[in-house]
Structure formats: structure tokens, C-alpha cells
Amino acid sequence: MASERIPIIQTAGLTKVFKDFWRRDRVVAVQDLNLEIRQGEVFGLLGPNGSGKSTTIKMLLGLLYPTRGRISIFGKAPTDVAVKSRIGFLPEDSYLYRFLDARETLDYYARLFRQSGLMRTERIERLLEMVGLTHEARRRVGEYSKGMARRIGLAQALINDPELLILDEPTAGLDPIGTRQIKDVIRDLGARGKTILLSSHLLADVEDVCDRLTILYGGQERAAGRTRELLRQNELTQITAERMSPELVEQVRGVIEGQAGSRRCPNEKCGRPNPPDARFCTHCGQALGPAPAEPTPASSPRVVEVCEPTDRLEAFFLRIVAEAQAANIKTSGARAAGKLPDFLSTVQPSGEGMIESLVSAARLPKQRAKPQEVAPPVAEPTGPSEEVIAQLTAPKQTKPEPPPAPTPPPAGPAPASGPEREERSRPPVEADRSVIDNLLKQPDRSSDGTDQ
Amino acid sequence: MGLISKELVWFVPFVLAGAAGLVAVRFLLPRVWAVARHTLAEALRLKIAVFFIVLMVLGFVAATTTEGDGTVSGRIQSFLVYSTTLVGLLLALLSIFLSRSVSEELVGRQMLVLMTKPLPRWQYLTGKWLGVTLLNTLLLALTGTGIYLTVRVMAAQPPLNEYDAARLEHEVMTARHVVPFELPRDVFRRETDLLFKRNMEEGRYDGIDGFDPRAERDRLYKYVEGRWRNVPFGQYRDFRFSNVLCERDPETFIQVRYKAQANTFPPDEVLRTRWIAGDPSRGTRLQTQDRRDVRGRFHTVPFSADTVAPDGTLNVRVVNVNPFYPEEPQFDYILHFEGLRGVEVFFRVGTFEGNLLRALLIVHCKLMFLTAVALLFVTVFSFPVACLCSVTIYVLAAVRGYLKDALGFLEEGSVVTVFKTVFTGVLKVLYLVIPDFAAYNPTETLADGRNVTLAWLLLAVLYLVIIGTSAAMLIACLLFHRREVSEVSV
Numbered sequence: 001m002a003s004e005r006i007p008i009i010q011t012a013g014l015t016k017v018f019k020d021f022w023r024r025d026r027v028v029a030v031q032d033l034n035l036e037i038r039q040g041e042v043f044g045l046l047g048p049n050g051s052g053k054s055t056t057i058k059m060l061l062g063l064l065y066p067t068r069g070r071i072s073i074f075g076k077a078p079t080d081v082a083v084k085s086r087i088g089f090l091p092e093d094s095y096l097y098r099f100l101d102a103r104e105t106l107d108y109y110a111r112l113f114r115q116s117g118l119m120r121t122e123r124i125e126r127l128l129e130m131v132g133l134t135h136e137a138r139r140r141v142g143e144y145s146k147g148m149a150r151r152i153g154l155a156q157a158l159i160n161d162p163e164l165l166i167l168d169e170p171t172a173g174l175d176p177i178g179t180r181q182i183k184d185v186i187r188d189l190g191a192r193g194k195t196i197l198l199s200s201h202l203l204a205d206v207e208d209v210c211d212r213l214t215i216l217y218g219g220q221e222r223a224a225g226r227t228r229e230l231l232r233q234n235e236l237t238q239i240t241a242e243r244m245s246p247e248l249v250e251q252v253r254g255v256i257e258g259q260a261g262s263r264r265c266p267n268e269k270c271g272r273p274n275p276p277d278a279r280f281c282t283h284c285g286q287a288l289g290p291a292p293a294e295p296t297p298a299s300s301p302r303v304v305e306v307c308e309p310t311d312r313l314e315a316f317f318l319r320i321v322a323e324a325q326a327a328n329i330k331t332s333g334a335r336a337a338g339k340l341p342d343f344l345s346t347v348q349p350s351g352e353g354m355i356e357s358l359v360s361a362a363r364l365p366k367q368r369a370k371p372q373e374v375a376p377p378v379a380e381p382t383g384p385s386e387e388v389i390a391q392l393t394a395p396k397q398t399k400p401e402p403p404p405a406p407t408p409p410p411a412g413p414a415p416a417s418g419p420e421r422e423e424r425s426r427p428p429v430e431a432d433r434s435v436i437d438n439l440l441k442q443p444d445r446s447s448d449g450t451d452q
Numbered sequence: 453m454g455l456i457s458k459e460l461v462w463f464v465p466f467v468l469a470g471a472a473g474l475v476a477v478r479f480l481l482p483r484v485w486a487v488a489r490h491t492l493a494e495a496l497r498l499k500i501a502v503f504f505i506v507l508m509v510l511g512f513v514a515a516t517t518t519e520g521d522g523t524v525s526g527r528i529q530s531f532l533v534y535s536t537t538l539v540g541l542l543l544a545l546l547s548i549f550l551s552r553s554v555s556e557e558l559v560g561r562q563m564l565v566l567m568t569k570p571l572p573r574w575q576y577l578t579g580k581w582l583g584v585t586l587l588n589t590l591l592l593a594l595t596g597t598g599i600y601l602t603v604r605v606m607a608a609q610p611p612l613n614e615y616d617a618a619r620l621e622h623e624v625m626t627a628r629h630v631v632p633f634e635l636p637r638d639v640f641r642r643e644t645d646l647l648f649k650r651n652m653e654e655g656r657y658d659g660i661d662g663f664d665p666r667a668e669r670d671r672l673y674k675y676v677e678g679r680w681r682n683v684p685f686g687q688y689r690d691f692r693f694s695n696v697l698c699e700r701d702p703e704t705f706i707q708v709r710y711k712a713q714a715n716t717f718p719p720d721e722v723l724r725t726r727w728i729a730g731d732p733s734r735g736t737r738l739q740t741q742d743r744r745d746v747r748g749r750f751h752t753v754p755f756s757a758d759t760v761a762p763d764g765t766l767n768v769r770v771v772n773v774n775p776f777y778p779e780e781p782q783f784d785y786i787l788h789f790e791g792l793r794g795v796e797v798f799f800r801v802g803t804f805e806g807n808l809l810r811a812l813l814i815v816h817c818k819l820m821f822l823t824a825v826a827l828l829f830v831t832v833f834s835f836p837v838a839c840l841c842s843v844t845i846y847v848l849a850a851v852r853g854y855l856k857d858a859l860g861f862l863e864e865g866s867v868v869t870v871f872k873t874v875f876t877g878v879l880k881v882l883y884l885v886i887p888d889f890a891a892y893n894p895t896e897t898l899a900d901g902r903n904v905t906l907a908w909l910l911l912a913v914l915y916l917v918i919i920g921t922s923a924a925m926l927i928a929c930l931l932f933h934r935r936e937v938s939e940v941s942v
Contacts, residue, residue, distance in 0.1 A: 061568045063938040085570040095561045097490075099497040111486035112569040156565065166568075 005038040007072075008164055008195045009060060014069035016055050016219075029055040030219040032069070037197060037212075039163075042190040044206040044213030044227070045199040048321055052219035053199045054092065057168055060197070061089055073164070085113060088162030092169040094153030098142030102133055102152050105141055106159055113160045127155040130185075146173035154182065165189060166197045171205055183209055203317055215317060217324035223316075230316060263288050459627075459806040462906050466813070470589075477582065483571050487579025488586060495550055495587050504546045508595055511538040516602060523612045525620040528603055532899040535602070539595045540815045540895070543588055547819050548842040550584045551826035555835035563937045574929040577827055581925060584823045588816060596812045600805065622707065623752065627802035627903040629698075632792040633691040633768075635677065643676045644669060681794065683787040688771040691795045696766045698799035702737070704757045707798040708768055711750045714785040723747050723787065724780065726771040730759035734767075742775035757799070766797060801903050810904040811894035817912040818892055822846060824924035831932040848882060849889040855879060887920055 014033040020026045030052040037043045047053050058064040059071060062078035076083045096105055103124055110120040128134045131151035136144070141152055150173050157165060167186070171179040179202075186209045190196055200206050206213060207227065214224040223230060244252070250264055263274045265281040265288065272283050280287055478485045495501045515534035520526030554577075557563045566576070607625060611617035648669055657663050683689045698706055712723055722744050730738040737758045745751040760766045770789075774782045789795050825845050829838035848855075892912045894904045 058564075058938045063564060063567055064936045081570040081572055084568060087568060089565065089568040091561070091564050093561070095565050097494070097562060099494060104493075108486060108490055109565075109569060112483050112566075112571050114482050114570075153565075 005040055007036050007038050008041075008074060009035060009037040009197065010070075010072040011035045011056075011060075012070045014056070014059065014071060015067050016052070016059060016064060017067040028219055030059070030066075030216075033216075033219070033221060035214065037195060039195050040190070040193045042186060042196045042198065042209050042211050044210035045197060045216065046203070046206060046213055046317060047216035047222075051216040053216055054168060055219075056216070057166055057197070057199060061087070061166065085160060086163045088157035088160060088165045090150075090153050090157040090165075090167045090170055092172060094149040094156075096141040096144075096149055096152060099140060101140050102128060102137045102144075102155075105152055106155055109156045110159050115160075123159055127158060130158075131155050131181075147175055147178050150174055151178065154185070162194070164195045164197070168199045169201065170198065171200065171202055179205065215320050217321055218329040220329065222324050223320045459802045460809070462806075463809060481575060481578075484575045484579040484582060487571070487576055488582035491550070491553055491580050491583025492586055494553060495583070500546070500550065501587060501591065504542050505591065505594070508538060508542055508591075509598075511535070511542070512595075512598060512602060516606070523616040523619070524606065524609050525611070525616055525624045528606050528620065528624050529899040531602065531606065532599070533895055535595075535599050536811060536815070536895045536898060539592070539599070539812075540818065540893075543591060543815070543819050544822050544846055545843075546591070547584055547588060547823040548826045548839055548846070550587070551580070551823065551830045551838065551842070552835040554580055554827065554830045555838065558937060559834075561938075567937050573932050577831070577925065577928055577932055581820075581823055581827055581921075585820055588819045588823070592812050592816055592819075596808065600808060603804070619752075622754075622800075623901045624899070625804040626800055626901045627804060627807040628707070628798040628901050629801040629903045629905075631693045631696050631766075631797045631799075633693055633795050633797075636680070636692075640673055640676045640680065644673045647672050647676070681789050683770060683772045683789075685772050685784045685786065688769050689789075691768045691770070693766040693768065693797045695764050696760045696797055696799060697764045698757050698760060698801075700758045700760055700762065702756050702758045704800075705754045706757050706760065706766070707752045707754050708795065709750055709752045709798060710770075710789060710795045711793065712745065712747060713788045713790065714747055715788070716783075716785045717747060718783040718785065721747050723785075724774040724776055725787070726773060726775045727753050728769040728771065729755040729766065731761060731765075731767040734761035734763075734765065736761050744776070752798070768795065768797070770795075798902070804901075807898055807901075807904050810906065810909050811898045813909055814892050814894045814904065814912045817909075817916040818889055821887070821916040821920040821924065824921040824928065828924045828928035828931070831928050831935060845886055846889075848879075849886050851890075852883060852886070852888040853890045885923075887915060892916065 011033055014030055014035070015028070016030040017025050018027040018029055033052070033056060035056075045053050045056065055064060059066050060073060060078055062084070071078050073080075073083050074086060097108070100108065106124040106127060107120055110123065115123070125134070128137050131154060133148060133151055133155075136148065141149060144152065150170070154170065157167070170182050170186070174182060183205060186196055186198065190209065190211075198206060198210060210227050212224070212226050213230065215222045239252070254264065263278060265272050265274060265284060265286050267281065267284055267286040270281055270284040270286060272281070274282050274288060278288055477488070512535055515531045515538065516527075518527065518530040518534060520528075520530035557566065567573070603625075607620060611620060648665075651657060657668070680689075696706065698704070706729075708727065708729065712725070714723055718724075723746075725743050725745070727741045727743060728738065729741075730736040732738050737756060739755050739759050741753045741755070743751065743753060755768075770787070772785075772787050774780060822842065822845075826838065826842040829841040832838070833841065892908075894908070897904050
């Protein structure tokens with residue numbers, strides 16, 4: 001199906017070599033990279049630091065020029081202005097103008113797409129709603145937190161209703177809600193036929209949203225394919241069923257081991273299968289117990305799925321990188337991490353012990369009266385006093401202190417007394433999908449006002 | 453008022469051209485307009501412009517405290533020199549400084565986002581240039597208004613004396629066209645030939661090693677010219693002026709300004725002369741003025757405008773006799789009028805307002821050029837280096853004439869000769885592309901009440917804006933087009 005779609009990004013033998021002042025080759029950042037990303041795909045570009053992901057993205061955007069090879073975006077060169085009017089880009093940091101507020105920032109970028117005043121106003125408002133920053137739209141973005149800046153960054157990337165969205169670490173610096181929102185947005189945009197190229201270190205994010213992915217190491221492609229296929233563990237089969245009795249599990253195990261109906265020896269040292277009618281283990285003589293009842297059809301658990309289990313992307317990623325490192329492939333990024341250096345000493349838990357002593361001692365009326373007997377200064381590290389330990393480890397014959405009275409749940413909106421409480425009282429922010437709908441429902445591209 | 457409005461007619465096409473240009477950019481190149489607006493907003497919000505305005509205001513206040521020669525006209529002249537120089541200097545530095553915006557966007561990586569938008573790089577640079585130019589226009593309008601109002605307030609002060617009042621009205625708060633006298637070069641050449649021939653015949657050059665006839669002729673020509681500029685006692689000299697195209701209204705007047713030296717000074721250092729203007733054979737009035745002038749200073753003699761012939765020629769004769777004799781003693785000295793400004797004719801052609809406006813526009817042309825140069829450097833180098841390069845270009849352009857003279861004064865010697873040769877060679881190459889800002893410095897002209905001509909302004913537009921700025925921007929765009937805007941990160 002995917003192969004029938006139009007290729008949006010194509011690279012052939014893409015190579016980037018960074019040179020030094022004397023024009024000598026310094027770093028091979030990307031080497032002979034062949035990518036093909038088709039319309040509507042959510043494509044993940046993975047790799048450790050220095051693997052060439054950002055360089056690749058920058059070449060795709062025309063920010064860096066390839067040393068060798070060819071790039072085609074929408075069938076044209078990436079430096080083509082008409083191509084850029086169909087792309088949205090969110091870099092690894094939002095790189096905003098500190099002296100502009102959110103609305104002005106979006107207005108500036110919208111003007112570069114030659115959008116009319118009405119269109120600009122409408123889109124800016126809807127995007128601000130989507131990223132949940134309408135109420136902060138008049139604050140200068142220089143005062144924004146990193147998460148807020150990321151949200152404005154995402155909004156600017158969507159201002160032109162792009163057909164191709166390139167996201168470099170889109171969830172970096174975002175809280176879990178923000179991360180979830182971004183993933184929802186990516187999924188929604190993907191569902192609407194947008195092509196998305198995603199580079200991220202958060203492998204769970206990539207795993208969740210990407211159709212296909214490529215793993216780079218040392219500027220070279222190390223693995224590529226559909227996400228599910230890459231993560232499938234072909235050497236394993238996984239059976240998913242409703243709850244089974246232990247005996248049935250044994251039977252299944254027996255079947256799998258090629259001995260249907262066999263009875264496994266309960267002796268831990270033996271554990272070998274026996275014929276179904278055996279009463280004692282034929283190997284060690286251990287009594288096998290009564291034969292299990294035949295499961296009736298009505299009580300038989302239903303097999304839900306028999307499949308090959310999938311690996312977690314993180315495990316897969318680490319395996320690929322480890323293989324690349326074992327193969328001694330050159331990389332300009334960091335190599336495998338080594339041991340802790342010897343000079344890093346072990347800190348004695350003196351402080352911790354002292355604090356525990358203090359906390360425990362504070363509960364004892366006897367010691368409360370003698371504060372001077374509390375743990376000695378830090379200079380002489382020592383554990384909690386034996387008395388305290390005895391107090392803590394003694395059976396509960398002494399009357400325990402009554403537990404603190406449970407705090408009743410707030411009956412209504414909690415009185416806000418700090419930012420944390422304010423945050424909690426605020427309803428969870430969700431991506432406003434109507435904005436995406438609206439962006440996607442533009443009747444035709446010519447109405448966008450772009451001068452392609 | 454009528455004169456002001458009539459004299460400012462020339463400004464209308466400039467305003468219309470500027471407005472049409474902005475409208476064209478706004479609608480035909482909206483991305484350039486967007487970048488320009490953004491640059492302007494950045495300069496205003498980051499208080500850069502405010503800082504420069506504060507500096508200028510302080511400079512203005514300091515300039516108003518200058519006394520000049522103690523007269524109101526002198527104070528205004530000093531203020532005009534200081535204030536316009538300060539405006540030119542500070543706005544030049546501001547233009548260079550604002551170009552850092554490009555560098556900052558490269559370092560701050562806003563360029564990574566910007567260059568992924570459908571914004572051609574040449575439009576980005578043009579937008580930056582336009583933004584800085586708009587800011588300069590705004591600041592020049594503000595400072596120009598400030599200069600004008602300050603001058604008006606100063607001019608409203610009571611003058612020191614009648615002479616001060618007349619000088620203020622006719623020599624400062626005005627725009628006068630200047631006509632230098634015509635040297636009779638044909639006569640000089642003939643006399644030079646005769647002298648050279650006589651010396652040859654007398655064998656004065658025989659036996660001179662490396663005799664250079666051309667150099668000798670040049671020397672003789674200077675000798676003849678110097679002799680002509682001398683007016684011995686009891687003799688006179690006629691200075692002829694052409695193109696004195698003033699209204700020949702007997703009610704209006706022209707001014708003859710001169711600066712005379714003498715070989716021996718009278719005890720009171722006052723030169724007594726008779727000046728006669730007009731040529732009745734050409735149908736003009738003849739007017740005589742007897743003068744007592746301090747030697748070595750500029751003096752102005754007013755004559756009726758109908759002393760000028762209908763074809764625009766004027767004959768002015770200076771007679772080296774004491775017209776006040778025998779009441780005052782007669783001294784025997786030779787008068788000397790040096791250089792083209794030895795004797796000049798002035799006549800009013802416009803107003804101070806028009807003059808100030810043209811002067812500020814010439815300053816603006818220099819700023820446009822400097823902005824383009826600063827953008828050119830900032831597309832290649834990081835900001836500190838680019839800033840230094842731009843300031844160097846500014847200084848080299850400002851001291852071009854001075855450097856030429858200074859190198860000429862260096863004494864010959866092995867080391868000096870090598871230095872001079874190398875330095876001159878480098879400068880010659882640089883000055884192929886660096887304009888002479890002194891040639892576009894209207895400060896003294898404005899303070900002197902001389903006309904800052906429209907032709908001068910148009911020349912500045914042609915050389916500094918159309919040629920200089922376009923060339924610098926073209927090179928900047930070509931360099932920036934090939935530049936990888938992303939920092940090297942692998």
C-alpha cells in the first residue's frame with residue numbers, strides 16, 4: 001500500500017563531510033544514505049548522538065548542502081522556495097525571538113507564507129488554542145518555559161498547514177501531558193495523510209507513532225523498515241489466552257515440547273515429562289499425584305492470539321547500536337560508555353543515618369527531652385543508636401502512635417495557594433483536534449495564498 | 453513661506469519615490485516587508501535605537517553650549533557642525549551595529565527556522581537592509597526636526613550686533629549658491645611657454661642632470677599663477693565669474709566673499725581696499741565698496757544684483773590702494789588671494805530648511821551604503837569581525853582625502869618608502885571600491901549657508917545608493933546564498 005504512494009522525500013547516496021579551515025575532510029557526518037519517505041507515512045529517524053540525524057534533517061531542509069548525493073523533496077531541490085512553502089519544521093530547540101510575544105511570533109512566520117491578514121489571525125488563534133497558550137499569547141516568548149516554547153515551536157511549524165512535517169526531538173522538554181499532546185497531534189496529522197519525519201531520542205514516542213523507521217549509526221543506515229516488522233522477534237511465538245489453570249499450562253507446555261498429555265515430574269531436580277497415565281516419575285520415581293481432569297469444552301479458555309512477540313524499540317535500538325559498535329563503525333558522536341573512573345569515591349551514608357536518627361528520635365518522648373543526646377556531628381559518622389533500632393524493630397507490643405487523621409478529599413475546587421495546586425485544579429489540557437481539522441479542511445492550496 | 457514651499461518642491465519626488473518603493477515592497481515583496489518590520493521591531497524593542505537617541509540628545513545639548521565666536525550666528529554654525537557630524541557618526545555606528553541581527557540569528561539559530569520558510573535569502577537580506585534603512589529614516593527625521601527646532605530657538609535670541617543679525621540672515625540661515633572665480637588659464641599657459649622658451653634660450657637648464665621639461669613647465673605654471681594672484685600696491689586685479697544666475701533685481705544683492713593675505717602687515721593688521729563690481733560695457737550697474745578688513749579672514753562684501761550682466765557674468769575688481777587716504781595712512785604691501793576660495797560670489801538660491809533636508813538626505817545615502825557594507829561583512833564573518841571590518845571601511849571612506857595628503861607628507865627614506873609603497877598600493881586597491889565620504893559631507897556647507905545642491909544629492913544617490921549599495925548587497929546575497937546557515941553539528 002505504502003509503495004503505491006508518492007515519494008515525498010528521496011535521497012540517493014547522500015553524503016555530508018564537514019571540512020576544516022584548510023578544506024581537509026574532518027568528519028563524515030552522513031554516508032551514502034538512501035531514504036524514501038512516502039506520502040502519509042510517519043517516519044522515524046533514530047540514532048545515538050552524532051549519528052547524523054540532525055545533519056540529515058538539515059540537508060533535507062536546505063540548511064546544509066550535501067557533499068555528494070541527491071535530495072528530492074516533492075520532486076524538487078530542498079532549496080526551492082515552492083518546496084519550503086509545503087514544509088513545517090520544528091527544530092530540536094524552538095529558537096524563538098525573545099522580544100516577540102507568541103502571537104507576533106506566529107504572525108511573523110505566517111507573513112513569510114504570504115497569508116492574508118484574515119487567514120493569519122484565524123490560524124494564529126486556533127493554533128494558540130491548540131497548544132494551550134491563548135492566555136499567555138501576550139507574554140514575550142523569552143519569558144516562556146522550555147515546554148511553552150516547544151508548544152509555540154510546534155504552532156509555528158503548523159502555521160502553513162504543511163504537507164510534510166519535520167520534527168526534531170518534538171517532545172524534548174515537554175511534560176507528560178505535553179508529550180501526549182504532541183503524540184496525539186502527530187497521530188492525527190498522520191491519519192490525515194500528512195507526511196511526518198520524526199527524529200527523537202525518546203524511543204517510546206517513536207515506537208508509538210511511527211510507521212517506519214531508520215536507525216543511523218556513524219552516518220550510515222543500520223536498520224530500516226516498518227516498525228512492527230523490525231521489532232518482531234521471529235525466533236519466538238507468543239500465545240495469548242484467557243486465564244488457564246496450572247495443569248492446563250502444564251499440558252500446553254507438554255504439547256509445545258512435542259509430548260501431548262505428558263505429565264511433568266514435580267521434583268525440582270528432575271522436572272522431566274512422563275506419559276499421561278504414569279503415577280510415578282519414570283526417571284526418578286517421584287509420585288506424580290492424581291491425573292488432571294480433562295477440561296470440559298465449556299470451561300476451556302479461549303485462545304486469543306498466537307503470534308510472534310515484539311521487542312521493545314529501546315532493546316532493538318540498543319542491540320543495533322551495540323552491533324555497530326562491535327563492528328567498529330566510525331562515529332563522530334560518543335562511543336560506548338566505559339566504567340566509572342576510579343577517583344569517584346563512595347560517600348558514607350553518615351548524613352542519611354543522622355537524619356533518620358533525628359527523625360526517629362523525635363518520635364520518642366524520652367529523647368525529645370534530651371536533644372543534646374541526638375546523633376553526633378557529621379565528622380564522626382555513626383549509624384542510628386541501638387535504642388532507636390530496637391524501638392523500630394521491636395514487635396508491636398508498644399502502643400503505636402495513632403496514624404495521622406486521613407485528610408478528607410476536597411469537596412469541590414481546592415483553594416489555590418500555589419502553582420502546584422493551580423496546576424492540579426486546571427483541567428487536563430488536550431490537543432484541540434478541531435484546529436487540525438480546520439487546518440486540513442482548507443478548500444484548496446491556492447487559497448493558502450502561497451506563491452508557489 | 454512661499455520660498456520654503458517653492459524650494460521644497462524638489463522633495464516631493466523623493467517622498468513619492470520612497471512611498472512608492474515601500475508600497476511596492478509591501479505588496480509585491482511581502483516577505484521582504486515582513487523581515488523589515490521584524491528588524492525595525494527588534495531595534496526598537498531591544499532599546500538599541502533608544503540608546504542612540506539618548507546619546508544624540510546628550511550630544512545636541514552639549515552642542516548648544518558651544519560658543520563659536522560669541523555671536524548668535526557663530527553659535528548656530530558651531531551647533532550645526534557638531535550636531536550633523538554627531539548624527540552622521542552615531543547613525544553610522546547604529547547601522548553597523550544593527551547588522552548584528554543577522555549574525556545573532558545565525559548564532560541563536562533562529563535562522564534554522566527562518567530558512568525553512570519560503571523566504572529567499574536575497575529577500576531576507578534586503579528585508580534586513582530595508583528595516584535598518586527605515587529606522588535610519590525615522591531617526592533622521594526625528595533628529596532633523598530636533599536640529600531645526602534648536603536652530604530656530606537659537607536664532608530667536610537677540611543678536612550681538614547689526615553685523616551678527618545680517619550674518620545670521622544672509623550667511624547662515626540661508627542657502628547660497630557659490631561661484632568661484634575663473635582663472636585665466638590660457639594666459640597662464642602662454643606666459644609659461646614664454647618663460648620656458650626664454651630660459652631655454654638663456655641656457656638656464658643646460659647641464660642639469662635628469663632635467664624634466666614637463667616638471668619644469670608645471671613649476672613655471674604655478675609661478676605664473678601665484679604671481680597673478682598677487683596684487684601689488686597701486687595695481688588692481690579683475691576677477692571674472694560666470695554663471696551667476698541670480699535674479700538681477702536691484703533690491704536683492706549678491707555677496708563677494710574673499711580672504712586676503714599680505715606680504716607685509718600694516719601695524720593695525722587691517723587691509724584697506726576698494727572693490728568695484730559690474731561692467732557698464734555689458735549693461736550693468738557699477739558699484740564700489742571701500743573696505744577695512746582684518747587680514748587672513750573671510751569677509752563678505754554685498755553688491756547689488758544688477759551688477760551682474762544679463763548673461764550671468766560678473767566682473768569684480770580689487771584695487772590695492774587705501775581709499776581712506778589721506779585720513780588713514782597708506783601702506784605698501786602686496787595682496788594675495790589663495791586658492792579657489794580666495795574670492796567667491798554668493799547669491800541666495802534657497803532656504804535653510806531645504807538645505808538642511810538635502811544635507812540629511814546625503815547623510816542618509818551614506819548610511820544606506822554603510823548598512824549594505826555591514827550586511828555584506830556579517831554574511832561572511834561573525835559579528836565582532838564584521839563590525840570591525842565595517843568600521844574600518846567607514847573610517848577609510850571618511851579619511852580618504854586626509855590619508856592621501858598624509859602619505860604625500862611622509863619623508864622619503866628606505867623604510868618609509870617601502871611602507872609608503874605598500875600602504876599606498878593597498879589603499880589604491882581599496883579605494884577602487886570605497887567611496888570618498890568627504891566628498892559627500894554636507895556639514896560645513898550647511899553651516900556656511902552654502903547651497904547643498906540637488907545635483908550633489910543626486911550624485912550621492914547615484915554613487916552611494918544605486919551603485920555602491922546595490923553592489924554591496926549583490927555581493928552579500930551571492931555570498932549568503934552559498935552559506936550553510938546551520939552550525940556544524942554532527
